[in-house]
Amino acid sequence: MVLDEITEPRLLHGDLWTANVLLSPGAPEPLIDGVLDHDRASWGDPAADWSQYAASRPDPVRDAFWVGYGRPADTAQARWRALVYRARHLGAVRLERHRLGTDGVAASYLELRAVLDALAA
Secondary structure, X not given: OHHXXXXXXXXXXXXXXXXXXXXXXXXXXXXXXXXXXXXXXXXXXXXXXXXXXXXXOOOHHHHHHHHHHOOOOOOHHHHHHHHXXXXXXXXXXXXXXXXXXXXXXXXXXXXXXXXXHHHHO
């Protein structure tokens, strides 16, 4: 099975972005002093972390992330896993938006449908 290819789980944060990172004041370049908000932490495939999805969107500023983290493999199996992880993230986002009463729940159905169609192809 494709998920069985992940044999060495890593600690994933699950919500790593600028608001959850403490930077060292006065450092000549950004230096991380701490990471906050670990309620979505888990063990698993590094490609399953939400940060991987966020960093995968085209943006030259994110190149530094990939230099330090390493890009995921570009294989058929890795692309399939990325779709499974994307579906999981969409479900989590939908629940969060519903809980907070924000817009976007209905729109998430179309996005999830596209991911499920790609998985079925």
